[in-house]
Amino acid sequence: MSEATTPFLELAGITKKFGNFTAVSDINLSIREGELFTVVGPSGSGKTTMIRLLVGMDQPTSGEMRLKGQVLNGVPANKRPTCMVFQSLALFPHKSVGENIEFAMKIAGVDPVRRRRRVEELLAQLRLPPDCYDKGVHQCSGGERQRIALARALAFDPEILFFDEPLSALDFRLRKALEKELKDIHRETGKTFVYITHSLEEAMVMSDRIGIMRNGRIVQVGTPHEIYNEPVNEFVAKFMGEVNSLEVEAVGENLVRSKAYGDTYRVGKIPAGFTAGFLIIRPEVMKIGKAAASMPNRVQGVVFNDYALGSRIQYQVHSATNSDHWLVERLQDEAYEGELGDTVEIGWRPEDSIVLSE
Amino acid sequence: MLDWLRQPGVIAALPAAALLFIGFAGPLLMVLGYSFMPEKTFTLKQLPTIENYISVVTDSYYISFAWSVFLAGLTVLLLFPICYPIAYGMAKLFGKWANLITALVAVPLLISENIRLFGWVLVLLKNGIFDGALQGLAGVSAAGLLYSVPAIVLGLVYVYLPFMLFPLVIGISMVPDAVKEAAADLGANRWQVFREVELPLAMPGILIGCILTFVLVLGSLAESKILGGQAIVMIADDIESAFTFAQNWPKGSVLSVLLIVLSGLIVFTLFRRIDLDQVIGRR
Numbered sequence: 001m002s003e004a005t006t007p008f009l010e011l012a013g014i015t016k017k018f019g020n021f022t023a024v025s026d027i028n029l030s031i032r033e034g035e036l037f038t039v040v041g042p043s044g045s046g047k048t049t050m051i052r053l054l055v056g057m058d059q060p061t062s063g064e065m066r067l068k069g070q071v072l073n074g075v076p077a078n079k080r081p082t083c084m085v086f087q088s089l090a091l092f093p094h095k096s097v098g099e100n101i102e103f104a105m106k107i108a109g110v111d112p113v114r115r116r117r118r119v120e121e122l123l124a125q126l127r128l129p130p131d132c133y134d135k136g137v138h139q140c141s142g143g144e145r146q147r148i149a150l151a152r153a154l155a156f157d158p159e160i161l162f163f164d165e166p167l168s169a170l171d172f173r174l175r176k177a178l179e180k181e182l183k184d185i186h187r188e189t190g191k192t193f194v195y196i197t198h199s200l201e202e203a204m205v206m207s208d209r210i211g212i213m214r215n216g217r218i219v220q221v222g223t224p225h226e227i228y229n230e231p232v233n234e235f236v237a238k239f240m241g242e243v244n245s246l247e248v249e250a251v252g253e254n255l256v257r258s259k260a261y262g263d264t265y266r267v268g269k270i271p272a273g274f275t276a277g278f279l280i281i282r283p284e285v286m287k288i289g290k291a292a293a294s295m296p297n298r299v300q301g302v303v304f305n306d307y308a309l310g311s312r313i314q315y316q317v318h319s320a321t322n323s324d325h326w327l328v329e330r331l332q333d334e335a336y337e338g339e340l341g342d343t344v345e346i347g348w349r350p351e352d353s354i355v356l357s358e
Numbered sequence: 359m360l361d362w363l364r365q366p367g368v369i370a371a372l373p374a375a376a377l378l379f380i381g382f383a384g385p386l387l388m389v390l391g392y393s394f395m396p397e398k399t400f401t402l403k404q405l406p407t408i409e410n411y412i413s414v415v416t417d418s419y420y421i422s423f424a425w426s427v428f429l430a431g432l433t434v435l436l437l438f439p440i441c442y443p444i445a446y447g448m449a450k451l452f453g454k455w456a457n458l459i460t461a462l463v464a465v466p467l468l469i470s471e472n473i474r475l476f477g478w479v480l481v482l483l484k485n486g487i488f489d490g491a492l493q494g495l496a497g498v499s500a501a502g503l504l505y506s507v508p509a510i511v512l513g514l515v516y517v518y519l520p521f522m523l524f525p526l527v528i529g530i531s532m533v534p535d536a537v538k539e540a541a542a543d544l545g546a547n548r549w550q551v552f553r554e555v556e557l558p559l560a561m562p563g564i565l566i567g568c569i570l571t572f573v574l575v576l577g578s579l580a581e582s583k584i585l586g587g588q589a590i591v592m593i594a595d596d597i598e599s600a601f602t603f604a605q606n607w608p609k610g611s612v613l614s615v616l617l618i619v620l621s622g623l624i625v626f627t628l629f630r631r632i633d634l635d636q637v638i639g640r641r
Binding site: 057082086088090091093104152156 | 534536537539540541542543544545546547550554555558559
């Protein structure tokens with residue numbers, strides 16, 4: 001939430017190689033104090049390697065990391081003022097909940113009375129029952145264990161708190177609840193959080209800014225709004241969810257043509273220097289049936305199937321004349337009124353589509 | 359009323375239970391019985407007496423007990439620091455080479471312990487391999503090595519190394535890397551990570567290795583006889599002589615009972631601290 005622009009954590013040309021394999025390649029990134037920054041990427045994109053470099057469990061092959069201007073390279077994990085919540089949580093199974101949380105303070109030599117008081121504060125802050133101090137971690141539920149791991153990291157009072165997909169093993173409802181809780185805790189503590197996940201949806205919910213990673217590189221950094229509305233390439237656009245994506249070439253002012261089918265579409269704007277690339281139309285901007293009649297871009301097709309997505313319904317429309325496979329999503333209360341197998345018109349406004357060079 | 363007898367588990371366990379009773383519990387009960395018989399009798403039909411138990415003290419058998427306990431403790435104390443780094447490497451560092459080391463440690467177990475100990479006799483003997491080589495190369499003699507307590511300790515450490523090593527490997531493998539990394543991330547240095555996380559989490563393996571080694575040395579006699587000569591007498595040696603050479607079954611039984619009680623006390627005290635399910639990996 002902080003609008004501060006002072007460089008807090010800076011990465012300059014960070015590269016990590018394992019033998020011939022480059023896991024992380026030339027990362028340049030600046031993370032602001034107090035923000036919740038999320039690194040998103042598919043598995044194998046190098047995000048786990050990157051967080052291990054940030055925490056100090058691995059050292060980069062080249063490049064420099066600075067925290068508040070001080071170089072972090074070569075500083076081992078136990079000497080860094082940062083802390084991580086592990087994917088496996090990595091709670092100490094032989095210690096009680098209280099002993100887990102106060103571990104960092106015990107190592108730092110804080111006296112037992114103050115330790116106890118701080119643990120009780122954290123238990124209250126994270127809505128953990130006060131009597132769980134003496135419980136074993138095995139006796140706690142999945143959601144409680146998440147909170148214990150977070151409390152243990154907060155007790156360290158780190159400059160930056162890293163998260164390595166800690167919610168990925170939880171069921172959907174608990175994950176949704178904890179995503180919001182984490183965002184609340186971020187606001188309450190005012191600390192800098194750096195979160196790693198493979199789920200852009202999760203990142204959208206929580207983040208101030210998002211960095212998208214692919215093949216060891218950061219391909220785009222921006223606010224959730226920017227990532228959603230102005231993706232830099234087809235990969236980022238598709239990463240958010242299902243999209244209609246056509247390979248197109250420019251054929252005139254604000255006009256593109258499908259390479260495979262030859263059908264042409266009007267678009268809002270074409271990026272400078274664009275000759276060929278992708279036309280992206282998100283399913284939720286598509287209209288179907290009567291609503292499509294007034295749209296500048298229209299396609300005729302047959303309603304092949306519908307899928308209930310909860311708040312929305314998705315239609316798959318097959319076209320014989322144009323690019324053949326279209327997805328349309330409508331809210332429940334503006335659902336398509338016809339039957340499956342009917343021929344319909346679908347359409348969208350030029351300014352709701354995105355043209356990308358790569 | 360006897361419904362529990364009809365359960366499949368009970369029925370399936372019956373043959374093994376019968377065999378254990380005839381072959382294991384029965385003889386033990388007989389040994390217990392003989393320990394209360396008068397000296398040099400070969401029947402259980404005499405009037406019970408505790409004179410054998412008294413003779414353990416009056417005939418100085420407690421010295422043999424003391425040597426056995428001392429050597430068992432010393433062997434454990436020596437083996438633990440020797441085996442821990444090797445076990446750590448095998449569990450965490452060596453990768454596929456760990457299998458080679460496992461084989462190298464395990465293969466000698468295929469050869470009889472006595473034969474391996476006689477191999478050490480050839481090494482330690484006056485003018486033997488070690489002494490001879492020293493004389494030839496450096497002109498110094500190390501003739502008095504064999505038939506001494508240090509020679510026995512060498513033999514014990516050598517013979518029982520695998521029994522400490524392999525439980526330690528299992529124990530150290532049970533410590534997740536992420537938990538150690540988490541401790542380091544929270545500010546703990548290497549020693550603190552070892553003391554606060556690795557040692558307690560590897561404790562089941564450590565205790566099993568120590569108990570196994572201790573109990574095995576407690577009941578050993580080949581090392582003290584072959585490498586120690588007449589230097590000392592261990593308790594298992596006394597038991598063997600009582601049953602064979604001296605033909606005094608009640609005396610042998612008394613010493614056996616005391617040895618079993620001693621081992622049992624140690625094993626049960628320490629095993630209460632271990633969660634065996636966790637070691638086997640069921641949890």
